[in-house]
Amino acid sequence: MRDSSHSLPVMRLAPTTADVWLPIPADEIDGLPDPGASGLDYRFWDGGPDFPADPARCAFYVVPYMKGSAVAVRPLAAMTSLRVVQTLSAGIDHVVPGLGALAPGVSVCNAKGVHEASTAELTLALILASLRGIPRFVRGQDAEEWRDGFYPALADKSVLIVGYGSIGAAIEDRLAPFECARVARVARSARTTARGPVHALADLPALLPEADVVVLSTPLTPETRHLADAGFLARMKDGALLVNVARGPVVDTEALLKEVESGRITAALDVTDPEPLPAGHPLWHAPGVLVTPHVGGSTSAFMPRAKRLIAAQVARFAAGEDLVNVLRVT
Numbered sequence: 001m002r003d004s005s006h007s008l009p010v011m012r013l014a015p016t017t018a019d020v021w022l023p024i025p026a027d028e029i030d031g032l033p034d035p036g037a038s039g040l041d042y043r044f045w046d047g048g049p050d051f052p053a054d055p056a057r058c059a060f061y062v063v064p065y066m067k068g069s070a071v072a073v074r075p076l077a078a079m080t081s082l083r084v085v086q087t088l089s090a091g092i093d094h095v096v097p098g099l100g101a102l103a104p105g106v107s108v109c110n111a112k113g114v115h116e117a118s119t120a121e122l123t124l125a126l127i128l129a130s131l132r133g134i135p136r137f138v139r140g141q142d143a144e145e146w147r148d149g150f151y152p153a154l155a156d157k158s159v160l161i162v163g164y165g166s167i168g169a170a171i172e173d174r175l176a177p178f179e180c181a182r183v184a185r186v187a188r189s190a191r192t193t194a195r196g197p198v199h200a201l202a203d204l205p206a207l208l209p210e211a212d213v214v215v216l217s218t219p220l221t222p223e224t225r226h227l228a229d230a231g232f233l234a235r236m237k238d239g240a241l242l243v244n245v246a247r248g249p250v251v252d253t254e255a256l257l258k259e260v261e262s263g264r265i266t267a268a269l270d271v272t273d274p275e276p277l278p279a280g281h282p283l284w285h286a287p288g289v290l291v292t293p294h295v296g297g298s299t300s301a302f303m304p305r306a307k308r309l310i311a312a313q314v315a316r317f318a319a320g321e322d323l324v325n326v327l328r329v330t
Helices: 069-073 116-132 134-142 166-178 201-210 230-235 253-261 302-318
Strands: 018-022 040-044 058-062 084-086 107-109 158-162 182-187 191-193 196-200 213-216 241-244 266-269 289-291 326-329
Touching: 040 058, 058 302, 084 302, 116 134, 116 166, 116 213, 116 241, 116 266, 116 289, 158 166, 158 201, 166 182, 182 201, 196 201, 201 230, 230 253, 253 266
Parallel strands: 018 040, 018 058, 058 084, 084 107, 158 182, 158 213, 182 196, 213 241, 241 266, 266 289
Antiparallel strands: 107 326, 191 196
């Protein structure tokens, strides 16, 4: 496979009709090409046990959202006419295990533009809730106890965003009104943006000790698996907050537990490893840890943006135009 951050051409349809598998009924998506004119037949499949048609006829596969890797890859080996895999998530790690079964030339696209608003909102919510003691207040309300006190503010804090793609940039957009002392940015490679420099991953050891809040918004790749390991966490300053809105395995759970149980740092996690977090897992009750159940993209903002992306991508495909958000071609 080859990786690309740019739009890539996609093969034009053969003269015969082909299927498009959608996890949303076609009549609920405005802007899809007309079946008669485009030669496309729309099939609804949201991950159920029965396929809606012969997978061998599927040319464009929109992966069911948040149904797990096993569901996402189940039809891939039989999709012998497939030209496009379109996820509705920011990452493609859940479909990667099935890509080896595909013929060469299949474009794999992510959902850039769909999750930025929702994930950035939750990131700010997690930061503010953790710093301002909201979980303690909620427990106090349940116990009818007035738990006042003095809590940290986000104002004057230094924030480090690790993974500065479109979601990382959206997080910084929402940090702007909060009077942070500094926002530092890290991505796979260094570059310059309108907001300032983006550092390379190699600069993390020098940046971590300066950050009061460290936000992980990087995709899960072999390079980022356990990026936040014991060494990474040890470099964080005493009292710092780790926020993970990326993928659970970006953080070494055992290493994190040692740090939070010591009380040296705190954490707010929308994603965990394992996930879902099983009953009895020590993360549930670890001191200074706030857990949300992978709901970064699960808001009212998701569906309108997902439908617009699907309609636009299928229209490009039907017209033989370049797709957007192509991360990989088999």
